[in-house]
Amino acid sequence: MVCFAACKGHEKKILVYASGDIQVDNTKQHITVADGTTHHEQELDFTTGDPVNLDIQSPQGKLTLTATDDGLYIANLKTDTVVGSMQHVGAEGGEARITQDALKQKLDSLQKLAVGQNVSEANKNYFIVPGKIVRLSSNPGGKVFGPFTTIPGSFDAASVPEIYKFYSMKEMREIIGNLEKMAGGTPGQGQPASDQSKKETK
Numbered sequence: 001m002v003c004f005a006a007c008k009g010h011e012k013k014i015l016v017y018a019s020g021d022i023q024v025d026n027t028k029q030h031i032t033v034a035d036g037t038t039h040h041e042q043e044l045d046f047t048t049g050d051p052v053n054l055d056i057q058s059p060q061g062k063l064t065l066t067a068t069d070d071g072l073y074i075a076n077l078k079t080d081t082v083v084g085s086m087q088h089v090g091a092e093g094g095e096a097r098i099t100q101d102a103l104k105q106k107l108d109s110l111q112k113l114a115v116g117q118n119v120s121e122a123n124k125n126y127f128i129v130p131g132k133i134v135r136l137s138s139n140p141g142g143k144v145f146g147p148f149t150t151i152p153g154s155f156d157a158a159s160v161p162e163i164y165k166f167y168s169m170k171e172m173r174e175i176i177g178n179l180e181k182m183a184g185g186t187p188g189q190g191q192p193a194s195d196q197s198k199k200e201t202k
Contacts, residue, residue, distance in 0.1 A: 006082065008202050010047055010049040010070050010072055011045070011046070011047055011070055011140040012045070012046040012047075012052055012067045012069075012071065012073065012140060013043065013044070013045050013046075013071075013073065013140040014043070014044045014045075014046070014052070014054070014067055014073040014074075014075055014133070015030065015041060015042075015043055015044075015072075015073065015074050015075070015144055015146070016041065016042040016043075016044060016054075016074075016075045016077060017039070017040070017041055017074060017075070017076050017077060017078050017082060017146060017147070018033045018036075018039075018040045018042075018058070018077040018078055018187075019035075019036050019037055019039065019040070019077075019078045019079045019080075020033050020034035020035050020036025020037075020038070020040060020058075020059070021034040021036060021040060022032070022034075022040050022041075022077075024041040024042060024044065028044045028045075028046070029052065029053060029054055029055060030054075030055050030096070031054055031055070031056045031057070031077075032056075032057045032058075033056065033057070033058035033059070033077050035059040036060060039078070039093060039146070039147050039148055039168065041146050045140075046067075047079055049070070051066050051067065051068045052066065052067045052069075053065070053066050054066070054075060054133070056077060056144035058077055060079070060130070063131055065131075065132070065133040065136070066133070069134060069135065070136070070138065070140065071135045071136070071137055071138040071139065071140055071197045072135065072136045072137045072138075072139060072140045072141075072142045072144070072162075073133055073134065073135050073136065074126070074128055074133070074134055074136060074144070074166070075132075076128040076129065076130055076131070076132055076133070076134075076135040077130070078130055078168075079132070080130060080168065080169050081127060081128060081129045081130065081169055082123075082146075082166050082167065082168060082169075083114060083126065083128070083166065083167055083169070083172055084125070084126050084128050084144075084164055084165050084166030084167060085113070085123075085124055085126065085164065085165065086124035086125075086136075086163065086164055086197075087151065087163045087164060087165050088156070088161060089151065089157040090199060091131055100183070102169070103179065103182055103183050106179065107176065107179040107180060107183050110172065110176050112173060113125055113127065113172075114169070114172050114173070114176060115169070122132050123194050124136075126166075134135075136162075136164055137143050137162055137164075139161050139162060141160060141161050141162075142160060142161060142162035142163065142164060143159075143160040143162070143163050143164070144163075144166065145163070145164070145165045145166070146166050147166055147167055147168040147171060148168070148171070150186075151163070151165060172182075
């Protein structure tokens, strides 16, 4: 009984992001990514306590990514960085009445996130460069809304333990630009250097 209790319940959920079509074999550990400029996602679920190795063939070459511990992961096979953070759903309704100080604070936070500053597991924000896998949470039951996907107003936040939202760099630039206009700042501050994501569309 002790062994059963210790060995049951292992789960690793890996969300694969790519800029082209994603093909996965029956083992779910051999992945082929086609060349492209359109965002694709694939969810892979594993129920093993052992490390999961993903062998990947993409236009950028071959690589292996490993998910060691149980939990929720993003494997970024796109041609550009993706950024995101845990969301506190319920606060969005007050966005229209946001104070100028709160607006500037949010803008500063996003500008730093867009260049990989103040990113940590403790802060629950993430800057995932191409060819990397990152664990978002030890809880595989979290819900992730990826690039080019909005969180529906009707979404029941109580139905999941954690919610995350990720953006392409193109989206993040646009959000920062809009906030800069609202804050009366100069557009262009805090923008990432890479322009590859400008080519990406939904």
